[in-house]
Amino acid sequence: MSAENPLLQQSVTLGGDPDTIRDFYKNWSDSYDSDLLLDIGYVAPQITAEALCRRVSDTALVLDAGCGTGLVGIELIKRKPNLSIDGIDLTPEMLEASRRKEVYRKLSEADMSGRLQDIDDDTYDGVVSAGVFTNGHVGPDGIDELIRITKPGAPVVLTVRDSAWEADGFKDKVGQLEAGGRTKSVEITHSPYHTKEDIFCQLVVLEVV
Incomplete structure (x- = not known):
């Protein structure tokens, strides 16, 4: 097990403030892919893409919520090349990195800690979000908006x-959410997250009711 990446250590102390988070990722966007994939063994893009692709059609319209530099989009299109993928993120520099991946239909700046103003109810055939729901980022109430915009x-x-x-x-x-009849919990699995740092996550799959 390697020591945790200093930028990762800093990232979980951001306190959930959108301006602080935006500035932090602006300065990280250039080395983000190599830091996550090579240095820490970040596997959230693979596990979330696999879980979503098992549950949507080959031509589904899906949202990558908190798309960052587009790592999830790459994994989705590997598995289902005919998906239509939209992406949202807080940081323009991260969105520009996603745009260079050339796998997204549309990319938009959005703050997932509040209402997603430009997205209608029941828009998407599936939503995926990797690395967003963590310490110092978007809190549990951010899940409500993902449910609202999912069919x-x-x-x-x-x-x-x-x-x-x-x-x-x-x-x-x-x-x-389940007790209130808004979702059904399809899968909650303890999964690797940063394989080189021995850090784990919960992989959560909810079905919108």
Whole structure:
């Protein structure tokens, strides 16, 4: 096991403030892919893409929520080349990196800690979000918006870092959503997250009711 990447250590202390988060990722966008894929063995893009692709059609319209530099989009298109993929992210520089991947239909700047103003109810055949629901980023209430914009019967797939799952209220939130009849919990699996740092996450698959 290697020591945790210093930028990753800093990232979980951002406190959820959108301006702070935007500035942090602006300065990280150039080395983000190599830092995550090579240095820490970040596997959230693969596990979320696999979970979503098992549950949507070959031509589905899906949203990559918090798309960053487009790592999830690449994994989605590897598995289902005919998907239509939209992406949203808080940081323009990260969106530009996603644009260079040339796998997205549309990319937009959006703050996932509030209402996604430009997205109508029941728009997407599936939503995926990797690396967003973690310490110091978007809290559990951000899941509500993903549910709102997803069609009934469609999947919402997300990772929640272990250190945030119970401590930041995500486990309770998922339980409340199911108890309230808004979602069905299809899968909650303890999964690798940063394989070179021995950090894990919960892979959560919800079906919108």
